[in-house]
Amino acid sequence: MADVFARCRMPDTYDLVRDLGVYPYYRAVRERPGGGEVVIDGRVLVQAGSNDYLGLSGDERVKRAATAAVRRLGTGSGGSRLSNGSLALHEELEERLAAFLRRPAVMVTSAGYLANLSLAALMAPGDAVLGDRLVHACLIDAARLGGVRLRRYRHNDLEHLERLLEATAPDAGRLIITEGMFSTSGALCDLPGLAKLARAYGARVVMDSAHDAGLLGEDGRGAAEHHGLEDAVDVQTLTFSKALGTIGGAVAGPREVIAYLRHYARPMVFTAALSPPCAAAALAALEIVAAEPERRARVRAAAARVGGELAALGYAVVPSDRPVVAVPVGDDLLCFRLWRELFDEGVFTTAMIAPGVPAGQALIRVSLTAAHTGRQLDRIGAAFAVAGRRLGLLPDSRRLP
Known part of the structure; x- marks a missing residue:
């Protein structure tokens, strides 16, 4: 045995x-x-290895916000968002993030990894999910959880991506996943090229903005703002552990998509909600990103x-x-x-x-x-x-x- x-x-x-x-x-x-x-x-x-890009994890304003939340709400949420763990603080954070990102709706998760795993609920066997060769492990795991084969195109190689799109079944749902700024190299995705292919082949585009939200673009909304192509990205994910200096994550997109994920994304439904101090820290950090x-x-x-x-x-x-x-x-x-x-x-x-x-x-x-x-x-x-x-x-x- x-x-x-x-x-x-x-x-x-x-x-x-x-x-x-x-x-x-x-x-x-x-x-x-x-x-x-x-x-x-x-x-x-x-x-020289930290992703605390804006230095906000040690900012006194962020620490005070987290401390105040602990005193008022405790250290943990006590349950999943779906059951009993939702706080007004979570809803406030979602509203502020939606306004900041200029997206119709946002779903806050307990970690950035879980935000991307939640994308599995958008996938079904038979879908064509295509990802850059250098996408993060959580996006690879989302495809596994969604029961689909992730077809990976060579890094920023649009000709290879187009060949993969051409090879997909005519009736297959098509989803292109990429990072806005790649975590291993700092390189940006070729969003103009991706947007053109997505339009031509009827594909949706998901951008993981873990490393670019809060940093790129005139207002810090990320790589899509940097390229001037925010409308080309259908769903945007981010983590709070980089520019926002705390723990947590979020998925931003159309209202109907976010409502669906709230009820069918397993990492959302079956994970304890983001802790009060982390939610409060993210709120305070978001204010600083906008103001400074x-x-x-x-x-x-x-x-x-x-x-x-x-x-x-x-x-x-x-x-x-x-x-x-x-x-x-x-x-x-x-x-x-x-x-x-x-x-x-x-x-x-x-x-x-x-x-x-x-x-x-x-x-x-x-x-x-x-x-x-x-x-x-x-x-x-x-x-x-x-x-x-x-x-x-x-x-x-x-x-x-």
Whole structure:
């Protein structure tokens, strides 16, 4: 008889990277003494891996709102939204998000992952669901939950997408799913091209704005606003754990679609409602996003500076003003070694390997925030210079001891 626990074995490389001291995951942060810094193992490091893009998780106004909600409503919701966990606070947040995003209706969920999983209720066997090769795991899981095969087109490759659309059954429902700004690279989706294909083939477009809502566009509504094509996106999802600095998620779209999801999306119906402090924090953060566009400007300036500096050093970085700077490495072990060198130089980044990125395309992800100071940005650039030379990654550099 087979034992299901028999498959619970880590690969040999797991022990290798731990023995080498380059294992980059589950590093416990003890304190966050100030914007852009964390304390790990008694050391103060520059936090260059956080998606708290606007630095709002530590904003005093956001913390006060969360604290007040705990005092008034407690720490938990006590049930799902459908049963007994709905709060007036949730409804206020939904109304404010709908106004901010300029969408007819919004459904707030307990996490961004659950917002995207809720999309499964829009899918049925026989539908053609087509997703960019780099979409997040939660969108892949939504297709699995919806009982459909996700056909994945090469990243931002519209010719490949069109071939897949042409191959779909004439009577199939068609759904194109994409991220607005891709979490692994900071690249934007080609929304103008997607919109044109969606119109031609009668497809609906879902955009995951986890990494672009609050950041892109004149008013911070995301990649669709940036492109001037908000009407081309039928459903928009987002998470509160990035620009809004807390936990939670939302689905925004037509009223009839949101009403349907409220009653048929399993992640919504069977999950405890968003906690009061997180809902209150998101509300406060949303006000700051609308009132303080200079935060977005600071993030863009920091990203442009760091991306430009890393490219000048010789890293294969594509400079932009978007807050995710992807530093390609390729080999997993080399990626872990670079992560460790940066860590030792006082910079805490994110090492990404498969399945987070395609196999053989490991990278270091640097995330910039509005909280980073000029001194901290200096430390990031200096750490990459030292680490890259030490590992022989930079052109015309000799390996340092």
